[in-house]
Amino acid sequence: RKEVEQDPGPFNVPEGATVAFNCTYSNSASQSFFWYRQDCRKEPKLLMSVYSSGNEDGRFTAQLNRASQYISLLIRDSKLSDSATYLCVVIILTGGGNKLTFGTGTQLKVEL
């Protein structure tokens, strides 16, 4: 079983739609959680951190459920510029420091 699992998509949605991505992680020692965005042939860039209390940044809302080991990202009023791959990332703290563990990524295509 992969440490971080995501539905690879693609999710094809019309502009203005609301879309939700889910992610599950297997290691209960996971400490920190993030969503990264990766455009085609570019490096991943931090979109937002994820907290149990939930957090919102404009049109983006992230949520963590530690009991179910589940992370979500909600995008409201989708824009064409939101088209990208969204990577779920978990940090596991070990004796040697932190390690980022990525999911496969979920591809989003926003269409006119």
Add this chain to the structure above:
Amino acid sequence: DAGVTQSPTHLIKTRGQQVTLRCSPKSGHDTVSWYQQALGQGPQFIFQYYEEEERQRGNFPDRFSGHQFPNYSSELNVNALLLGDSALYLCASSFYQGVGGYTFGSGTRLTVV
């Protein structure tokens, strides 16, 4: 304030050859991690360097080795290249093994033929 810089941006090598990829961390960062991203996959952790030592290692064979220099820059070396080593190699820098988050470089795209 320079971000993470990687060189070269693209590279084509033949099976069996050796390759060295380079990374300069963001100013103020002292930790460098390397990731391999195959097409259609998420980045896979290779190893992390802090204080010139390999601190953590992912599930990669010994053909993958690295080094960190006193100025915090880092190299990734891959020996005896296989076709399956073709991927985007990403370097990420951070402060003190991840405190404050990670910044990624734009990567080196390696093609093995």
